[in-house]
Amino acid sequence: MEVSNKLINMFTVTCQDISVISDAFSKEMVLGLAGEKSTLKMLPSFLAMPSGMETGSFLALDFGGTNVRAEGIKLLGAGKWAINGRKAIPLKSLEGQYDYISAETPAEDLFDFLAKIVTSVMEPGNTYALGYTFSFACSQASVSRAKLISWTKEIKTAGVEGKEVGALLKEALDRQGANSVTPVAIINDTVGTLLTAAYIDGSADIGAICGTGYNSCYFDSTTGMIINMESGNFAALPINVYDEQLDAMSEKPGTQRLEKLVAGKYLGELVRLVAVDLLGIKAEPYSLTSEDMAVLVTLDYYENPVLTNLTAYEIKIVRDIARMVVERAARLVAATFLGVLNHIDAELKEKHIIAIDGSLYEKMPNYKEAVNKAINEMLGEKAVNIKLELVKDGSGVGAAVAAASALLAENNY
Numbered sequence: 001m002e003v004s005n006k007l008i009n010m011f012t013v014t015c016q017d018i019s020v021i022s023d024a025f026s027k028e029m030v031l032g033l034a035g036e037k038s039t040l041k042m043l044p045s046f047l048a049m050p051s052g053m054e055t056g057s058f059l060a061l062d063f064g065g066t067n068v069r070a071e072g073i074k075l076l077g078a079g080k081w082a083i084n085g086r087k088a089i090p091l092k093s094l095e096g097q098y099d100y101i102s103a104e105t106p107a108e109d110l111f112d113f114l115a116k117i118v119t120s121v122m123e124p125g126n127t128y129a130l131g132y133t134f135s136f137a138c139s140q141a142s143v144s145r146a147k148l149i150s151w152t153k154e155i156k157t158a159g160v161e162g163k164e165v166g167a168l169l170k171e172a173l174d175r176q177g178a179n180s181v182t183p184v185a186i187i188n189d190t191v192g193t194l195l196t197a198a199y200i201d202g203s204a205d206i207g208a209i210c211g212t213g214y215n216s217c218y219f220d221s222t223t224g225m226i227i228n229m230e231s232g233n234f235a236a237l238p239i240n241v242y243d244e245q246l247d248a249m250s251e252k253p254g255t256q257r258l259e260k261l262v263a264g265k266y267l268g269e270l271v272r273l274v275a276v277d278l279l280g281i282k283a284e285p286y287s288l289t290s291e292d293m294a295v296l297v298t299l300d301y302y303e304n305p306v307l308t309n310l311t312a313y314e315i316k317i318v319r320d321i322a323r324m325v326v327e328r329a330a331r332l333v334a335a336t337f338l339g340v341l342n343h344i345d346a347e348l349k350e351k352h353i354i355a356i357d358g359s360l361y362e363k364m365p366n367y368k369e370a371v372n373k374a375i376n377e378m379l380g381e382k383a384v385n386i387k388l389e390l391v392k393d394g395s396g397v398g399a400a401v402a403a404a405s406a407l408l409a410e411n412n413y
């Protein structure tokens with residue numbers, strides 16, 4: 001048995017498809033900005049681009065849905081920084097002792113957990129401004145006031161949707177005796193990634209996360225702000241029967257359609273659904289992770305417990321499916337980057353750095369290459385002005401840069 005042409009077609013994104021998708025993406029950006037019906041939320045961050053000269057010591061808290069991380073960060077100016085202390089803990093223990101992202105967990109428990117991690121990197125007696133990366137769709141009233149619109153990435157903690165996440169954190173910090181810490185900026189992880197890149201190089205103007213989730217932001221020169229697009233919710237896409245199945249069984253069907261085709265949380269599940277259909281394999285939902293996929297795509301023979309009882313030949317088929325799923329993800333993501341570029345500089349006259357963080361972009365074999373290849377295919381010579389750059393720890397440094405900008409803005413009023 002081979003992977004059929006029908007299946008290959010279902011997962012192939014042609015140049016023609018990319019062109020249609022990127023045009024639709026640009027149009028949805030315009031609609032979203034005008035407050036009209038759009039799958040792109042286009043959320044203002046209340047942050048402009050940094051000058052690169054921001055300085056000072058800050059705490060940074062990063063909550064993205066998989067781990068929580070707190071860091072002490074000293075911004076030195078001229079695009080430089082130093083890290084003073086760092087702690088990272090998963091939100092759900094592997095051994096099943098705790099789970100802060102389940103529907104049974106009340107908001108207070110989750111935020112107390114976050115606050116404790118913050119206190120573990122503090123030095124006694126100091127007062128701190130904290131930059132808080134909260135990697136979910138939030139509507140912001142100012143840089144320090146952000147309300148969670150709705151959870152994504154299958155997170156379910158009770159009592160957080162519709163609430164001010166800065167206030168929830170501040171109350172938890174107070175309960176932990178850390179009232180010397182003030183959250184001064186709340187940002188999305190895409191915004192943190194862009195701020196970090198722009199702190200070093202002013203030509204960075206697009207930020208993206210290709211990790212557990214998928215999202216992107218850009219600097220909007222009309223409003224003078226970075227806009228979090230929540231592009232994982234983009235929906236003008238060719239969707240196949242497996243995408244439909246995955247969506248129907250997800251926590252929030254009908255939402256985050258692009259994310260469910262391209263993000264690390266879902267790639268393994270898509271492969272599992274195809275493999276169940278084609279080979280009748282028995283494997284629990286979400287048992288094939290993107291870490292498994294990263295191994296699977298490179299091997300001829302693969303001994304994952306998820307794939308027991310398969311012959312080496314069948315495993316090769318699963319591997320081929322995994323490769324198709326990864327390549328489709330990369331090409332769809334490239335299409336969205338082209339949509340943003342088209343909106344901000346249709347002629348591509350300027351240099352643009354697209355700052356990207358996330359485990360898929362960093363670690364998934366052939367992913368980064370496939371994104372770059374699609375951009376080159378579509379732009380030809382004009383691609384010289386576009387640079388995709390891996391930016392690590394954007395959420396930490398970016399949160400500190402955001403905190404510094406927020407304090408500067410406050411002092412200027």
Ligand code: GLC
Nearest residue numbers: 135136137152209213215232
């Ligand atoms: C999800 C969130 C978004 C975040 C992305 C990457 O799409 O809704 O806010 O940026 O994941 O973590």
